[in-house]
Amino acid sequence: MNNIQPMDLPELRMMVARHLSSRSLKACTRVCKAWHTSFQPVVWSRFSIHEKYLMEFCQRDKVTRCVDSNWGRSFACNGHYIRNLALVTILGGELFQECLRLIADRCTSLTTLSFESGIRLGIERPESILNLIQAVIEQNPGIQKLSTSRVYCLSLDIYEGLSTQDIVCLLATFPLLEELSVKVSTPSKLEDNEQQPTTDHSTVKQRPSAVKRLTMYGMNSPTGLTTVLERCPKLESMQFQFIEDVHGEATNILPPEFLSDATLTFTHSSTGAIRQILRILAYQQILTFTLDNTSADAFQAIAESHSHRFKHIVISYRAAVPGSLLTILAECVSLKTLRVVEDRAEPSSRIPLPLDLRALIARPWGCVDLEELEMPLALERHRANITSDQVMAATTTSTTTTTTTTAMDDGNEAGSWTELGLSEWQRAELLFMKRLAALTHLRRLTLTGGVSIGLKAVADMAWRLPTGLEHLKDLKCLELLDLSGRKRFQSIDDQYLEQLTLVDFNCVAVSPMTVLATSTALKTLVVTSMHSMSLDVRKVVT
CATH class of the missing domain: 1.20.1280 (Monooxygenase)
Known part of the structure; x- marks a missing residue:
């Protein structure tokens, strides 16, 4: 001893x-x-299967994979020791099925199984993947945690499609799943619960899922959508892409408190699909709404279904934003954030055109509690500067701005400005700035402007607001003011060379620094001199 x-x-x-x-x-x-x-x-208590292992595994013959590959031999001999197994790669297809069969055959002591980079269900039927995962669970009765952060479901074959029950089975299999993407390329693919599931799970335990992000490609069944949403009470964002139509009666059986504070995004979706889905979610507290459909019907659908509920709206455009955006400004009374931005991920073949300023003042605005506003504006490029006397006369005749400016008051004031010799564009600028002054809770204001023109027209690219800055002194909560005109420069071969932010404050009759000094909350003022051609010069007002 x-x-x-x-x-x-x-x-x-x-x-x-x-x-x-x-x-x-x-x-x-x-x-x-x-x-x-x-x-x-x-x-061997912890083991991670990386992509290099799978590539080695894939290069072997199917019959001798486990024996010939180095990690396969070790895995076959010591797999029963593994308690914590992680697959650190995006898995899918036949190789994924082979890997699951190996795990089910060799691992008997698992307590944790995680697919760290997600799972990709390809064009094959999903029951093979789900049944293999179920076989791993049955082989390891001591398993306590089965998790993955993302699952991608891709269904292309018209005869091998996903059913809603398949998705429900998937949610039940992975209770810790956070992100689910379902792509159905054929309109008739994602059906409701009446369809027989393609998996062997005849009954699925009805328990809530932890999914936070849901992406649906080509979904067309309102009943199927409602069935999936019922299992996902923790959803934070829903994205619908390439949805042309939603067939069937749009019904809502979800409780009103469901999907509170969620973000709803539409990409490449038709107006009819947007309208139907908004009807399904008519009683939910959807706070953030993002879309790239800039048709007047799409804006009207927003106003009809959620005008009093939306808090944040982001609109990305590829060509031109119509003046019907006024519908949102007038109807969405609870709006806190409105951002109209150019879609840079998928640029249009046409040059993006900014908004016509005159189209935004045709009706009074209802979103008086707006805190952040960003939009592109089209202003007149060729006109004479307004004299200081005209500015003082216009501001003197303007009445005290309130949060409920009526159309009649706007018309009377515009008439008085006409008598002063102001043009239509100049009157529109004054009235628009007066509308901004009514937004007393505004914290961030970004107004971009101008149109894409050739390099030879640089001298005409100054965006001029010579009359309206006086009204901004009423914005006591303003923290960021960006009046830079973002303009595209193009060469002969139609390639974008650079993007400059240009503002010519030499033509502003009322000194902006003097006016804005009354806003004690202002932290950042974006000012770029047209003469120096500098980029994004930021001046902090103290």
Whole structure:
């Protein structure tokens, strides 16, 4: 007994092994045969299957994969030791099925199984993947955590489509799933619960899922959508892409408190689909809404269904934003954020055109509690500057601005400005700035302007607001003011060379720094001189 060293005791080796790194443990297995045998269960308690292992696994013949590959032989011999198994790659297709069969065959002591980079269900039927995962679960009764952050479901074959029940089975299999993407290229693919599921799971335990982000491509069944949403009470964002139509009666059986504070995004979707889905979600507290459909019907659908609920709206445009955007300004009375931005991810073949300023003042605005506003504006490029006397006369005749400016008051004031010799564009600028002054809660204001023109027209690119800055002194909460005109420069071969922010304050009769000094909350003023051609010059007003 006196010849026995402390590290010869297996119990002591296991106590020491708990405090060693993976590299140190592997070194211990090479000390001697006894240590190799003792440390193997600890070394293999955690194992991660990386892409390089799968590539080696894929290059072998199907019959001899487990035997011929280095990691396959080790996995086959020591898989029963693994307690925590992670697959660190996006998995899908036949290789994924082979890997799952190997796990189900060799691993019997799993407590944690995680697909860290997600799962991609390809064009094959989904029951094979789900059944193999279920086989792994049945082979490891001690499994406590089965997780993945993302699942991509891709269904292309018209006869091998996904049913709603398949998605429900998937949600039940992965209770910790956070992101689910379902792509159905054929309009008739995602059906409701009446369709027989393609998986072998006839009954699925009705328990809520942890999904936070849901993306649907080509979904067309309102009943199927409602069924999926019922299982996802923790949704934070829903994105619908390439949805041309939603067939069937749009019904809402979800509780009013469901999907509170969620973000709803439409990309490349028709107006009819937008209208139907908004009807399904008519009683939900959807706070943020993003879309790239800039048709007048799409804006009207927003106003009809959620005009009093939306808090934040982001509109990305590829060609031109119509003046019907006024519908949102007039109807969405609870709006806090409105951003109209150019879609840079998918640029249009046409040059993006900004908004016509005159189209935004045709009706009074209802969103008087707006806190952030960003939009492109088209202003007249060729006109004479307004004199200081005209500015003073216009501001003197303007009545005290309130938060409920009526159309009649606007008309009377515009008439008085006409008598002063102001043009239509100049009157529109004055009235628009007066509308901005009524937004007393405004914290961030970004107004871009101008149109894409050739390089030779640089001298005409000054965006001039010579009359309206006086009204901004009423914005006591303003923290950021960006009056830069973002303009595209194009060469002869129609390639964008650079994007400059240009403002010529030499033509502003009322000094902006003097006027804006009354706003004590102002932290950032974006001013770029047209003469110096500098980029994004930021001046902080203290």
